[in-house]
Amino acid sequence: MWAMIAKEFRELRRDRRTVAMMIVLPVLLLVVFGYAANFKVSDIPVVATGPQAGQAASLLPAPTFKVTEIDPHASEAQAETRLRNGTATIAIVTGGARPLLLMDGTELFSVQSAQGALSRLSPPGGMSPRVKILYNPHLTTSWVMVPGIAGLILVFIGTLITSLGVVRERQSGTLEQLAVMPFRAWDVIAGKIAPYLLLAAVDLAFIIAVGMGLFHVPFTGNVGVFVLGAALFLLVTTGMGVLISTVSQSQGQAIQLAFMTLLPQVLLSGLIFPVSAMAAGVRWISYILPLTYFIQISRGVMLKNAPLSSLWPPIGLLAVLAVVVLGLAIVRFRRDLAAGGGS
Amino acid sequence: MTALAEARGVTRRFGSFTAVSGVDLAVSPGEVVGLLGGNGAGKTTLIRMLLGLLRPSDGDIRLFGGPPGRAARKRVGYVPQSLGLYEGLTVAENWSFTTAAFGRAGVPVPDRIAPWARDLVGGLPLGAQRQVAFAVVLSHQPELLVLDEPTSGTGPLASARLWEDIRAAADGGAGILVTTHNMEEARQCDRLVVMAGGRVAASGTAEAIAGPAADLEEAFVEIVTRSGSRPAGA
Numbered sequence A: 001m002w003a004m005i006a007k008e009f010r011e012l013r014r015d016r017r018t019v020a021m022m023i024v025l026p027v028l029l030l031v032v033f034g035y036a037a038n039f040k041v042s043d044i045p046v047v048a049t050g051p052q053a054g055q056a057a058s059l060l061p062a063p064t065f066k067v068t069e070i071d072p073h074a075s076e077a078q079a080e081t082r083l084r085n086g087t088a089t090i091a092i093v094t095g096g097a098r099p100l101l102l103m104d105g106t107e108l109f110s111v112q113s114a115q116g117a118l119s120r121l122s123p124p125g126g127m128s129p130r131v132k133i134l135y136n137p138h139l140t141t142s143w144v145m146v147p148g149i150a151g152l153i154l155v156f157i158g159t160l161i162t163s164l165g166v167v168r169e170r171q172s173g174t175l176e177q178l179a180v181m182p183f184r185a186w187d188v189i190a191g192k193i194a195p196y197l198l199l200a201a202v203d204l205a206f207i208i209a210v211g212m213g214l215f216h217v218p219f220t221g222n223v224g225v226f227v228l229g230a231a232l233f234l235l236v237t238t239g240m241g242v243l244i245s246t247v248s249q250s251q252g253q254a255i256q257l258a259f260m261t262l263l264p265q266v267l268l269s270g271l272i273f274p275v276s277a278m279a280a281g282v283r284w285i286s287y288i289l290p291l292t293y294f295i296q297i298s299r300g301v302m303l304k305n306a307p308l309s310s311l312w313p314p315i316g317l318l319a320v321l322a323v324v325v326l327g328l329a330i331v332r333f334r335r336d337l338a339a340g341g342g343s
Numbered sequence B: 001m002t003a004l005a006e007a008r009g010v011t012r013r014f015g016s017f018t019a020v021s022g023v024d025l026a027v028s029p030g031e032v033v034g035l036l037g038g039n040g041a042g043k044t045t046l047i048r049m050l051l052g053l054l055r056p057s058d059g060d061i062r063l064f065g066g067p068p069g070r071a072a073r074k075r076v077g078y079v080p081q082s083l084g085l086y087e088g089l090t091v092a093e094n095w096s097f098t099t100a101a102f103g104r105a106g107v108p109v110p111d112r113i114a115p116w117a118r119d120l121v122g123g124l125p126l127g128a129q130r131q132v133a134f135a136v137v138l139s140h141q142p143e144l145l146v147l148d149e150p151t152s153g154t155g156p157l158a159s160a161r162l163w164e165d166i167r168a169a170a171d172g173g174a175g176i177l178v179t180t181h182n183m184e185e186a187r188q189c190d191r192l193v194v195m196a197g198g199r200v201a202a203s204g205t206a207e208a209i210a211g212p213a214a215d216l217e218e219a220f221v222e223i224v225t226r227s228g229s230r231p232a233g234a
Helices: A001-015 A016-037 A055-060 A077-085 A108-119 A142-170 A174-179 A185-215 A225-248 A253-268 A280-286 A290-304 A308-337 B041-051 B090-099 B111-116 B126-136 B157-169 B206-210 B216-226
Strands: A044-049 A065-071 A090-093 A099-105 A130-134 B005-014 B017-027 B032-037 B058-065 B076-079 B144-148 B175-181 B191-196 B199-204
Touching: A001 A016, A016 A253, A016 A280, A016 B005, A044 A055, A044 A077, A055 A065, A055 A090, A065 A142, A077 A090, A077 A099, A077 A290, A077 A308, A090 A108, A090 B206, A099 A108, A108 A130, A108 A225, A142 A174, A142 A185, A142 A225, A142 A253, A174 A308, A185 A225, A185 A308, A225 A253, A225 A290, A225 A308, A253 A280, A253 A290, A290 A308, B005 B041, B017 B032, B017 B058, B017 B175, B017 B199, B032 B041, B041 B058, B041 B144, B041 B175, B076 B126, B090 B126, B111 B126, B126 B157, B144 B157, B144 B199, B157 B175, B191 B206, B191 B216, B199 B206, B199 B216, B206 B216
Parallel strands: A044 A065, A044 A090, A099 A130, B032 B175, B032 B191, B076 B144, B144 B175
Antiparallel strands: A090 A099, B005 B017, B005 B058, B191 B199
């Protein structure tokens, strides 16, 4: 038995990837996710508008609220635009008989934290503000989760299934065969990822339909904008799948790596915890994750009726990610193919 | 006669390791050239250079008189040791994919593999898989066939059938480059090139290489040993 144990340790010592998975990764995940997972939200972005905007903003306690903009000339409609754009989660509209608090119901934890903090406030003159929760008035969890989970499933299909498909081709030796066939590298790449893109698109439509039918999630926005965002997102996730396949020698390694990209997207993309509530040290990770931007687009279109003009930042950033990730994947895959499938 | 594939003074280095060193080799239409050598002799590296999968560090590779590009590859059939078949597809589906890739979609599955047409390749015995791979590679009537250990793991009957097919292809005008460890099979080649330590250690007909003792295996071991390499796999 001791010989067996010694042999196992010797093998493990040389298998650096597994050692890293066992020791380094858990510590890293604990630190990153420990800072990211926060049910008590602070720094909720607030915009204050109307004649008493400055006065109203000064009443909001830090660190729960973070007033990002005071605009005495902005109207209620303009305040709502800030919420639709995602630049603020709460808007205080002054100028009426009572101040109006607009809250973005797609930010569940933020709104719940804000409600808790506001209930502890004693408003001046005993005049409590009117509260209007937009986009998800009953703070229904499924309404917020379905658009995000749709994205998560696309990450799973696009990244994991694509990477497995390409690695399987290499392991079976057929990639070498493809390399000596009269295909252009682009034919092989496009032919390889097109079926996964199509399947993922069908899957997305199905998930959204089930979400709408089963959980009554509304789809208030423009289908075209949603399709544009989803297409870009799929290109990124499929590109990640191809990229993973180019650095994986086996399907096991591809699965390991795909899950390493999947986990941060679950916890750091804003799917569960608001990105604005994360510690600054880990928040930057959110900004390089494609799911972060897809969630902004899917929730924006489905729940907030956000137009293209509101969603161009996440769409633009997804386009940049698509170019970078897919470009890198194509370059590496072409190199693999030129070498006959050996990576 | 113009060679279908030609290596002229080809060398391939990987860092400080030289896998192939100054090799000359040519395959002409209608001839079967056997590439013999132990493990690490440089056979696979040479084949990969001939197919355009690897660039030589020095020397020149010509395929149909030009560089081994996409146009030249249309005229080549290659069966790697792993066969290059999709095990999750049926024989007919593999056939359909390859014929379409070579612009010959719609060509029916040949009679000899038709009985397995609906079988998954992964479910067939290795001998049958090799026959399928050989039939598939002939589907676009290549002018040059490169076969890496075509009979490895097959029984004597399947091997004999495959060699009948190889000879038939050569009689039809195709040039064939075949690697083998089997000396009986090597005898069926028109010409042999013995590689050892990345160099051509001997070349000529089987009879010429076997010498007066007429024992090809013994001659092979001696050639490889003399060149300082281990005759692995012989």
